[in-house]
Amino acid sequence: PTLMVSSAAPPLCPSVNLTQDDLKKIAAYKAVEHVKSGMVVGLGTGSTAKHAVDRIAHLLQQGKLKDIVGIPTSTKTHEQAVSLGIPLSNLDSHPVVDLAIDGADEVDPELNLVKGRGGSLLREKMIESASKKFIVIVDESKLVNYVGGSRLAMPVEVIPFCWNHSLTRLVSLFAYAGCVGELRKYAENGEAFVTDNGNYIIDLYFEKDIGDLKEASDAILRLPGIVEHGMFIGLATSVIVAGVDGVTVKSK
Numbered sequence: 001p002t003l004m005v006s007s008a009a010p011p012l013c014p015s016v017n018l019t020q021d022d023l024k025k026i027a028a029y030k031a032v033e034h035v036k037s038g039m040v041v042g043l044g045t046g047s048t049a050k051h052a053v054d055r056i057a058h059l060l061q062q063g064k065l066k067d068i069v070g071i072p073t074s075t076k077t078h079e080q081a082v083s084l085g086i087p088l089s090n091l092d093s094h095p096v097v098d099l100a101i102d103g104a105d106e107v108d109p110e111l112n113l114v115k116g117r118g119g120s121l122l123r124e125k126m127i128e129s130a131s132k133k134f135i136v137i138v139d140e141s142k143l144v145n146y147v148g149g150s151r152l153a154m155p156v157e158v159i160p161f162c163w164n165h166s167l168t169r170l171v172s173l174f175a176y177a178g179c180v181g182e183l184r185k186y187a188e189n190g191e192a193f194v195t196d197n198g199n200y201i202i203d204l205y206f207e208k209d210i211g212d213l214k215e216a217s218d219a220i221l222r223l224p225g226i227v228e229h230g231m232f233i234g235l236a237t238s239v240i241v242a243g244v245d246g247v248t249v250k251s252k
């Protein structure tokens with residue numbers, strides 16, 4: 001795909017020490033500039049997307065945006081949006097979303113993503129794949145050379161029934177890439193993490209590049225018991241990256 005780096009803005013403010021959360025907020029606010037009155041907007045999940053939802057609510061309260069319909073990608077975002085008074089709907093009533101804005105855990109040079117370390121990958125993928133535009137908002141720590149390159153988790157949502165069997169089959173699919181996997185658990189009580197859809201998450205870790213993402217995706221989705229995986233291949237239309245040296249917009 002053709003990748004355009006469309007704006008390498010001047011340094012944000014070199015004299016100020018920006019935190020990672022400041023960078024997330026900068027990317028989020030930049031993305032919200034693309035939200036126009038009357039739009040159906042996919043509302044992402046996570047600490048970066050939270051800033052975008054706050055910003056949309058603020059602009060609605062100020063009357064600078066009107067008639068927005070939000071489609072939340074998780075119960076958490078649903079609660080946030082309700083508390084801020086953003087009118088909400090769902091894909092049944094609004095099957096076409098004008099613009100979705102969400103964070104990501106990894107962004108590769110072709111704008112493929114890993115998402116779901118917050119556990120909301122299924123609803124995120126449903127809503128973001130139904131969106132005419134999907135703007136991803138990240139701080140620069142999320143950029144990787146290839147999917148899996150952060151060595152952090154690539155989440156897969158599985159049904160709870162015989163999850164250990166699913167784990168074994170997933171790991172053996174990617175034995176060539178030194179894959180290991182584990183059931184995600186709540187840190188507080190060690191119980192299995194349960195998604196908004198009542199499923200479990202298997203976190204996969206790769207030692208090496210898994211290669212062709214489409215083939216990897218197809219192989220995962222062919223396994224019975226697998227609901228969805230966290231690779232978002234070709235879905236992002238642009239990525240806004242906030243770094244200490246400025247904001248960069250990468251578009252396909």
Ligand code: 5RP
Nearest residue numbers: 046047048103115116118120
């Ligand atoms: C949740 C996600 C998040 O978008 C992703 O984990 C990034 O989160 P954060 O903005 O907090 O780093 O996919 O399922």
